Each structure stands twice: as structure tokens, then as C-alpha cells.
Amino acid sequence: MKALSVGMTLAACLAVRPAQAASPAVSAAETSINLSVGVMNTQYHENLTPGDDESGTTPGFGVSIGALLPTHPGYAASVDIYSALIYNFDAGNIGYSGHYLVSGAPLTATDHSVFNRVEARLGLGFPLIGGAESIPFLAAGYQAWNRNIDPKGAIGTDEFYHSGLFGLGYKLDVPIGAGFVAFGTGEVLALAGGGITANGANFSGGFGVTPEERVELGLNDAVSGRFHLFATAFWEHFNYAGTRPQSYGYNYYLYEPFSTTTQFGANFGIGYSFN
Incomplete structure (x- = not known):
């Protein structure tokens, strides 16, 4: 009878304390457009000395779409x-502070920049106690910067930087109220297969592999039914490895130097959950 009682007590504990499942608030926030x-x-x-610098906002x-779906729907675990x-x-x-391509004389100009990422x-998402979700993930992508500096033809203008992205990331979603989710994401990526094309100088070259780090924090609030409002802040840092010198005219070589870029900002948006 004692053994039976212990077995029944253990079964009762398992019945009232099932393994964790994804929080409805987290699932709704992640499964959305x-x-x-x-x-x-x-x-x-x-x-580089003399080098180029740019800064501005x-x-x-x-636009994004995502999903967080159980591998075995209907199971608590x-x-x-x-x-x-x-x-x-x-x-x-954004502002350009650099130098002329051939003479090296100082130049201040404007970059009509375009960024795509x-x-x-x-x-995989692993539900945690309290409804939080631990999400390690693989990542791949592409980023590009179209650098259009005035005055045209005076520098190595109309430059196009591009690179593939490959790496790992981790995201943590934490429900902090009814329909309210705080989240953070960290990524370590490799820039690979990239390069530069400078149409103004008829020059192109490939980059080596360099790292990129990115951190993002945000809040997501289910304000009305399936509609969500969210806000995020991010910071990222990456390097472009530069290119090898190439012959450019008589006794002159042209190359893209090693460079460092830091970007940070904030986004505000609306989402629709289809979970």
C-alpha cells in the first residue's frame, strides 16, 4: 500500500506540473508579419592615412515574417x-570627410547612401519556466551599401559594398504581462563572399572574411486582438577586409583599405499575428 501511495503521489505531481509549453504571448509575438x-x-x-570617415543618421x-511552431502540436512538452x-x-x-582619390587633398562632401540588409x-525554441522561450538559431543573409558621394567623379564615387552573412544567434523572449513580451537577440556573423565595385574609378575587388556582431532589444505588446505594436533598439559592428592593390594607370595602384563600421538605431512598428 505504501509503494502504491508513493506511485499515485508521483503521478499526481506530474499531472499538475506538466512540462513547459510555449507561452501564448510569445507564440503570438513570434508568429507574425x-x-x-x-x-x-x-x-x-x-x-588609412589619409583615410575617409562618414557619419550620419x-x-x-x-518588413519581417516569422513563426514559432511546436514540433508536436497538442503536447504540453x-x-x-x-x-x-x-x-x-x-x-x-550622411556626411563624408575624406580626400580626393589622386591628389589626396582634403574634401568634405555628402554621401547619398542606401543600405539594404x-x-x-x-x-529551435525551448520553453522555460514562467513562459520564457530560449531560441538558438542559425542565420544567413546579405547586406549592401551603395555609396554615392558628391561631387560626382571627384573621388571614387558610386561605390557598392556587398557581402554575404553567415553565423549563429540567440534570442530570449520573456512574457512580462498579458500579451506583453520583452526580447533580446545577440548574433555573431561572418561577412564572406563580399567585395566592392567602384563605378567612378572602374575598379572592383573581393573582400576576405571578417566578423560582424549585432545586439537587439525590444518590446512587443498585443494591443488589440491579433494586432501588436513593437519597438526595438539595435547596435551592430563589422569590418570590411579591403582589397589587394590593382594597377590603375601609369605607376599608380588602387585598392580599398580595411574599414570599420558601427551602426545603431531604433525601429517602431505594427505586427499581425497569425498564430
Whole structure:
């Protein structure tokens, strides 16, 4: 009878304390399509003397779609499948402080810059006690910067930087109220397969592999039914490895130097959950 009582007590505990499942608030926030607007500040520096520097803030918008779905629907204990596709576009004027391509004389100008970034994620979601969700993921994508500096033809203008993105990330979602979710994401990526094309100088070259780090924090609030409002703040840092010198005219070589870029900003948007 004693053994039976212990067995019944254990079964009762398991019945009232099932394994964790994804929080409805987290599932709704992640399984949605989103539109956003925002601003991004760019700080660019070439590791060269004399070098080029750029800084300024540009407006932009973003579109994303994601899903957090259980591998075994209907079970209390279920690892979730996480996926997301994210696109961001920013464009506007930022300040250029550099030098003329051939003479090296100082020059202050305007860069009519255009930034594009797309990222795909695939990972696993692990529900935690309290409804939080731990999500490690793989990431791959593409980023580009179209650098259009005035005056045309005076520098290596109309430069197009581009690179593939490959790496790992981790996201943590924490429900902090009815329909209210706080989240944070960290990524370590490799820039690979990238390069530069400078139409103004008829020059192009490939980059080596360099790192990119990105951190994002945000809040998501289910304000009305399936509609959500959200706000995010991000910071990212990356390097472009530069190119090898190439012959450019008589006794002159042209190359893209190693550079460092830091970008940070904020986005505000609306989402529709289809979970």
C-alpha cells in the first residue's frame, strides 16, 4: 500500500506540473508579419592615412515574417521550430570627410547612401519556466551599401559594398504581462563572399572574411486582438577586409583599405499575428 501511495503521489505531481509549453504571448509575438519605420546612425572609418570617415543618421523601414511552431502540436512538452525572414532598408544623406582619390587633398562632401540588409533564421525554441522561450538559431543573409558621394567623379564615387552573412544567434523572449513580451537577440556573423565595385574609378575587388556582431532589444505588446505594436533598439559592428592593390594607370595602384563600421538605431512598428 505504501509503494502504491508513493506511485499515485508521483503521478499526481506530474499531472499538475506538466512540462513547459510555449507561452501564448510569445507564440503570438513570434508568429507574425511585421512592418516598421525607424532611424539608423552610421559611423564609418577607413584604417588609412589619409583615410575617409562618414557619419550620419538615415531613415528607413523594415518588413519581417516569422513563426514559432511546436514540433508536436497538442503536447504540453514540445520543442518549437523557429524561423524568420527580416528585411531592412535605410537611405539618406550622411556626411563624408575624406580626400580626393589622386591628389589626396582634403574634401568634405555628402554621401547619398542606401543600405539594404536581409537575414533568414532557422532554429529551435525551448520553453522555460514562467513562459520564457530560449531560441538558438542559425542565420544567413546579405547586406549592401551603395555609396554615392558628391561631387560626382571627384573621388571614387558610386561605390557598392556587398557581402554575404553567415553565423549563429540567440534570442530570449520573456512574457512580462498579458500579451506583453520583452526580447533580446545577440548574433555573431561572418561577412564572406563580399567585395566592392567602384563605378567612378572602374575598379572592383573581393573582400576576405571578417566578423560582424549585432545586439537587439525590444518590446512587443498585443494591443488589440491579433494586432501588436513593437519597438526595438539595435547596435551592430563589422569590418570590411579591403582589397589587394590593382594597377590603375601609369605607376599608380588602387585598392580599398580595411574599414570599420558601427551602426545603431531604433525601429517602431505594427505586427499581425497569425498564430
